[in-house]
Amino acid sequence: MDELLLVGRVLLSLACVVGLIWYLARRFGASRPAADDREPRVRVVDRQALGRTSGVAVVAVGSRRLLVGFGEQQVALLTELGPVVERPPTVGADAVVPAPRTPDTAAAAGPLAGSVLSPQTWRATVRALQDRTVRR
Structure with a gap:
C-alpha cells in the first residue's frame, strides 16, 4: 500500500512539473520574435x-x-x-525570337560571357588544370 501511494505521489509531481513547463513555454515562448x-x-x-x-x-x-x-x-x-532584375517575358507579334546559337557563338555571346559564372570559363579552367596535373 505504501508503494502504491509513493508511485501516485511521484506521478502527480511529475504531471505538475510537466504542466508548469508547458504553461511557461506557452506564456513566455511566444513573446520572442521568430528567427525569420x-x-x-x-x-x-x-x-x-x-x-x-x-x-x-x-x-x-x-x-x-x-x-x-x-x-x-x-x-x-x-x-x-x-x-537580380526580373523582366517579364515579352509576348506578342513584335516579340524577338533569338536565332539558334552554335556552340562557338554560345561561348562568345550571352550575359555571362567571360565572367566567373560562365560555364565556358569553368570548362577552360578544368581543361587547364587537367593539363597541368597529367602524369607523364
Missing part, C-alpha cells in the same frame, strides 16, 4: 564545385547576391553581385 523575423533569409542560389572539397557559390541574403568561395577550412566573400 529578425534576420534576412539566406539561401544558396547556385554553386559550382572546383575540386573535391572546394568551389564557389552564389548566396542570396535578403535582396543581396554574394559570390563566395568555399573550401575545407573556410568560406571567403569574393564579391557582391548586382541585384
Whole structure:
C-alpha cells in the first residue's frame, strides 16, 4: 500500500512539473520574435564545385547576391553581385525570337560571357588544370 501511494505521489509531481513547463513555454515562448523575423533569409542560389572539397557559390541574403568561395577550412566573400532584375517575358507579334546559337557563338555571346559564372570559363579552367596535373 505504501508503494502504491509513493508511485501516485511521484506521478502527480511529475504531471505538475510537466504542466508548469508547458504553461511557461506557452506564456513566455511566444513573446520572442521568430528567427525569420529578425534576420534576412539566406539561401544558396547556385554553386559550382572546383575540386573535391572546394568551389564557389552564389548566396542570396535578403535582396543581396554574394559570390563566395568555399573550401575545407573556410568560406571567403569574393564579391557582391548586382541585384537580380526580373523582366517579364515579352509576348506578342513584335516579340524577338533569338536565332539558334552554335556552340562557338554560345561561348562568345550571352550575359555571362567571360565572367566567373560562365560555364565556358569553368570548362577552360578544368581543361587547364587537367593539363597541368597529367602524369607523364
